[in-house]
Amino acid sequence: MEQYVKTRADAPAGFFAAEAAGLRWLADAGGARIAGVLEVAEGRIVLERVAEVRPTAESADAFGVALAATHAAGAEAFGQAPPGWTGDIFIGSRSQPARPTATWGAFYASQRVEPFLPVAVAAGNLPASGAEIVRRACALIAEGAFDDDESPARLHGDLWAGNVLWAPEGVVLIDPAAHGGHRETDLAMLALFGCPFLDRILAAYDRARPLRAGWRDRVPVHQLHPLAVHAAGHGPSYGRALVDAAERTLALE
Template sequence: MDGHTVADRVAKLTGQEVGRATPKGGSHAWTVFRVELADGTPLFVKALPDGPEGDGFTGLFQSEAHGLDWLGQPTASLVPDVVAVDSHTLVLSWVDERPATPRAAEVLGRRLAETHTAGADSFGARNDGFIGPLPLENTPATEWPRFYAERRLAPYLRRAADRGVLTPADTRTVEKVIDSVEDLAGPPEPPARIHGDLWGGNVLWRDNDAVLIDPAAHGGHRETDLAMLALFGIPHLDRLRDSYNEVAPLAEGWRQRVALHQLHPLLVHVCLFGAAYRTTTMDAARAALRG
């Protein structure tokens, strides 16, 4: 994917003259660019290649754009603006990143709580989505434990087992979590408006707050976002969590449920990256069963 092609796409989508498009790396099948309009306005662009490689991700960028819009309804400053989107190109407002600060973490914690408590119509969503490049089933459900077991754990367990990354014994351990999820889930909670893929790399820090990108947004359990922030580490997590609790206190026993909520993203990583995540995934499954 070259800059000229992306510049042409952005010009057609926005109806504005484009100055230049500079590649900034890539992930999975797409490449990211900083695009400057002729008036100097910077934009962030994700672009899929033309042809079969890009066509295999039909709906991914539209799903991402919808998720950003939905997450931004309670608190617009939590996400970048969606400038334009089609099946192969996503254009967002540019975010000038800064080092994370305790103040920014506190603001993010409050805004995340406000977004979660804005709620959702059900667990799941009207349409299926993606988590990274993988499909994400969002068939709505009224109860979170079975939704999590059937839509989040079981599909990726099957995929990981089919790849041969998890052993039969590993599979049985995760199946025990699936079978016991009602007992492990804690007090019932209403559907929260969650990001769904909230690891530290999807948090862009600014001077006094942060912006969230790359969502797998759906109605889910609010502990899921917080557990994922803890999974791969994020600066000032304690400050973020404390300010979250000031707005929307977490239910008793949330610490014992962190591993349960981390099991889904870890299974996704096993599916994407293989055996490097097997040990961490199985540690999480055993910790979830201990509760």
């Protein structure tokens, strides 16, 4: 089996252990294919190498169904970290909390959006006035405006196209920030940065496990997290996009 080795000399404690726990938890769902973990240590993780091919409509259809199954495997609580892991998890190189919370809105606002706002403001990527608009949207979310009766889903947590590898046997996922959350969040992130055959993925997902009415209207709500992460370190354009998503979230009230 070919291997892919990732190293990072300055990795925070547990950086790769958290990734490995997330990959294994997602694999245990029996849905979407997940890159296999061969070895993990401080500063290093060894994964099964994924051979990549051109995306196909058939693989997209299969991935939509498989992702629905991964989400349906569930989590014990919103904010749950992968079993066997305690403490913060990581999205890219940034840490974020993973504390079990009773409701999705309270979890999402306090642990997925708000932690990145001071960093984005300090970096000059988000004006204070814009941060206030985002905080207003977070208050609305935390109050339960978008809570529903869905149980926590088992999320990949960083589901952008770069973490979706098209292999001969179908899509394989890498680099998760796995946690218990709302399934619409993974789908919204997949849409934010684009993905081959996205419409087919979403249609197949919806056929396998129908989404609640109005899910397309709620996309800005679920994109607040990845936009906040990017506003913290990738420039003012993401700060502007974050404020726009917050304004669209407030307009749903």
